[in-house]
Amino acid sequence: MFKDFFKYYKSKEPPPDFGAVIDFKKPDYSKVRNILPDVNEDEGVAQGLKPIKEWKIYGIISKPGLIFIENPFTTLGQQYWITRCVRDYSSKPNKTNLDLHNLFTKHENWWDECSNSAERARTLLPKLRWATLGYHHNWDTKEYSENAKDSMPEDMMKLTRCLAKVASFHDFKAESAIVNYYRMNSTLSGHTDHSEVDCEAPLFSVSFGQTAIFLIGGLLREDPADAIFIRSGDIVIMSKSSRLRYHGVPRILAADSTPWESESSKDITQMKEKFSDWDRIKSYICESRVNMNVRQVLRPGQTSLDNNSP
Ligand code: OGA
Ligand code: MN
Numbered sequence: 453m454f455k456d457f458f459k460y461y462k463s464k465e466p467p468p469d470f471g472a473v474i475d476f477k478k479p480d481y482s483k484v485r486n487i488l489p490d491v492n493e494d495e496g497v498a499q500g501l502k503p504i505k506e507w508k509i510y511g512i513i514s515k516p517g518l519i520f521i522e523n524p525f526t527t528l529g530q531q532y533w534i535t536r537c538v539r540d541y542s543s544k545p546n547k548t549n550l551d552l553h554n555l556f557t558k559h560e561n562w563w564d565e566c567s568n569s570a571e572r573a574r575t576l577l578p579k580l581r582w583a584t585l586g587y588h589h590n591w592d593t594k595e596y597s598e599n600a601k602d603s604m605p606e607d608m609m610k611l612t613r614c615l616a617k618v619a620s621f622h623d624f625k626a627e628s629a630i631v632n633y634y635r636m637n638s639t640l641s642g643h644t645d646h647s648e649v650d651c652e653a654p655l656f657s658v659s660f661g662q663t664a665i666f667l668i669g670g671l672l673r674e675d676p677a678d679a680i681f682i683r684s685g686d687i688v689i690m691s692k693s694s695r696l697r698y699h700g701v702p703r704i705l706a707a708d709s710t711p712w713e714s715e716s717s718k719d720i721t722q723m724k725e726k727f728s729d730w731d732r733i734k735s736y737i738c739e740s741r742v743n744m745n746v747r748q749v750l751r752p753g754q755t756s757l758d759n760n761s762p
């Protein structure tokens with residue numbers, strides 16, 4: 453059962469054996485297979501991505517429709533998206549879990565507050581858990597509404613359109629996203645994402661920072677689950693018969709590599725010019741994981757939730 457796997461990987465005492473975790477850095481071809489990218493798509497070089505012909509894409513044989521792309525980002529791309537998640541997507545018009553707590557005045561936001569005072573940062577940094585973008589996911593009703601909708605960031609729309617094309621989904625439109633912020637002791641319990649009108653459209657999950665154990669089960673809670681390592685830059689696409697599988701994150705592990713760190717001094721100079729706040733953002737990501745979970749809500753051609761056609 454899903455929850456037994458969750459408990460097993462979450463446990464600190466005794467610690468789990470990670471031997472059965474699927475590791476796409478060392479692919480076991482009795483369980484996984486290669487997928488060829490749709491390389492007619494050339495948009496990739498934008499958005500901090502490596503040339504598509506260099507990407508490594510995998511499927512899990514027992515889970516058709518589940519697609520794994522091993523970190524296709526350049527170092528600068530990692531820095532760009534980490535900065536977007538930490539500094540930008542955490543502020544207005546996006547909603548966050550901190551909104552309810554009235555922690556800030558109208559002109560303050562989480563990242564600025566954390567940057568202004570080390571004392572405040574100590575208590576405030578770990579408190580951010582999620583931000584919602586576009587059609588805001590309502591955690592209570594699990595329903596989207598035209599009354600709770602803001603615009604989606606262009607760059608996130610463009611990135612996921614490119615990822616969709618590479619995986620041969622030709623009319624994906626990003627209309628909603630949850631950005632999850634994990635500290636080393638955070639978890640995300642087992643769930644399915646079924647609030648979207650169009651559950652045929654794929655869901656894109658892009659992660660940065662520390663490593664996660666990601667559990668992917670079946671359509672029922674009673675089904676067993678596979679565990680996968682997700683490292684910085686890795687992308688999971690849930691589509692077709694895997695779109696509605698149970699999944700969750702029982703554990704965050706210290707990263708075994710830091711693909712967000714520049715190696716060349718030329719890169720470091722370029723970086724400092726681009727993202728002035730990088731040093732602080734880097735220290736945040738050294739003890740955090742961020743995950744952009746991007747969904748299409750409407751059916752192709754549908755223009756509003758109040759309008760069911762076509
Ligand atoms: C979600 C989700 C998974 C992750 O936000 O719905 O499943 O890897 N996130 O953080
Ligand atoms: Mn989910």
